[in-house]
Amino acid sequence: MSIGCILLIIVLIALVLYAIQQKKQAKKAISLSKTFGSWAPSTKDNGGAPQLKGARWFSYDELKKSTNNFSETNLIGSGGYGNVYKGVIPGGPMVAIKRAEQGSMQGGFEFKTEIELLSRVHHKNLVGLVGFYFEKKEQMLVYEYMSKGTLRESLSGKSETRLDWKRRLRVALGCARGLTYLHELADPPIIHRDIKSTNILLDEDLTAKVADFGLSKLISDSEKGHVSTQVKGTLGYLDPQYYMTQQLTDKSDVYSFGVVMLELVTAKLPIVKGKYIVREVRLAMDKTDEEEYGLRELLDPNLKDSFLTGFGRFIQLAMQCVEESAADRPTMSDIVKVLENILKSDGLHTSSSSASSSATDFGSSRVASKHLYNEAGLQRIDSASLDYSAGYNISAKVEPK
Structure with missing residues (x-):
């Protein structure tokens, strides 16, 4: 009886550990599929969703549609960070979308910091940040479109x-x-x-x-x-x-x-x-x-x-x-x-x-x-x-x- 109890306890512990592991993996998968999922709240204000003033979060489908699936005809710039596409937001303004390449993406904290900085400066002589996208290992910034170039x-x-x-x-x-x-x-x-x-x-x-x-x-x-x-x-x-x-x-x-x-x-x-x-x-x-x-x-x-x-x-x-x-x-x-x-x-x-x-x-x-x-x-x-x-x-x- 004592051996049987011990085996039963071991099995129960293994099941509990397995359940905990599965729960962690499920949470991780959910966090990766959610905006700002990797930015956990912190008392030091170095995580969590960005504190935005005037910029909005776009869905991937919105930006994909606005650029005709990031087509070559909408490609207006390229560089070490990635590509820039012209897009038209339904019911909104024409925009320029900077899409980061996988190898050049910033960490979550750095990207969040840049978004917060851009969203809090508003002046007629500063290019405005319209919004951003951060999900599924994708980073995109959406700027106002400047028709006369650099x-x-x-x-x-x-x-x-x-x-x-x-x-x-x-x-x-x-x-x-x-x-x-x-x-x-x-x-x-x-x-x-x-x-x-x-x-x-x-x-x-x-x-x-x-x-x-x-x-x-x-x-x-x-x-x-x-x-x-x-x-x-x-x-x-x-x-x-x-x-x-x-x-x-x-x-x-x-x-x-x-x-x-x-x-x-x-x-x-x-x-x-x-x-x-x-x-x-x-x-x-x-x-x-x-x-x-x-x-x-x-x-x-x-x-x-x-x-x-x-x-x-x-x-x-x-x-x-x-x-x-x-x-x-x-x-x-x-x-x-x-x-x-x-x-x-x-x-x-x-x-x-x-x-x-x-x-x-x-x-x-x-x-x-x-x-x-x-x-x-x-x-x-x-x-x-x-x-x-x-x-x-x-x-x-x-x-x-």
């Missing part, structure tokens, strides 16, 4: 959009306003960390909007204005001081924006055949040339022989943005004031109550003594020490990253 496409001639000088000033001002919002009005402040011409998008009215927050960082009060972090960004736009110190600040965005300003003038990429745009402009500058500041040879041919309102002040401001020392660079709100002043001097409405300012308020530009981009062209950079942002090659009709 700034880079317009400057390179790949787009039918042509930007005269006044439109370029407005593009610079729009981008500056979007960054000012991130740096000064977002709570907590946000550093974009990957400002470049391919991340500035244009809508039907040529309003500039900053896109791609995949590398963005939040600045908490305890971090006192900077984050010590692994260097990430795009070579040519990368702040040399951030590269040297690994301390990211909002002035790192200012440096990148200064490079974009020089792109608006020259239409050249930051680095062409080993020549760095900042150094080339600095060497060619001639302040006695009131019209073209000595930059005629570097000037975008589409701007030559045009009346360039405030060109000298624009160049001074750009060069102050790319000072080697972050302390010598203006803030984004200072930049907005200068650009508004340039536009107002030509009688153009800027839709802002900001007071005017002068580029000379920030002091004169000085030649950097030590630089990530040296006189011989580019320093050798260990690829392991710098993560590049995976850019998209997007058609002239669309946009986002």
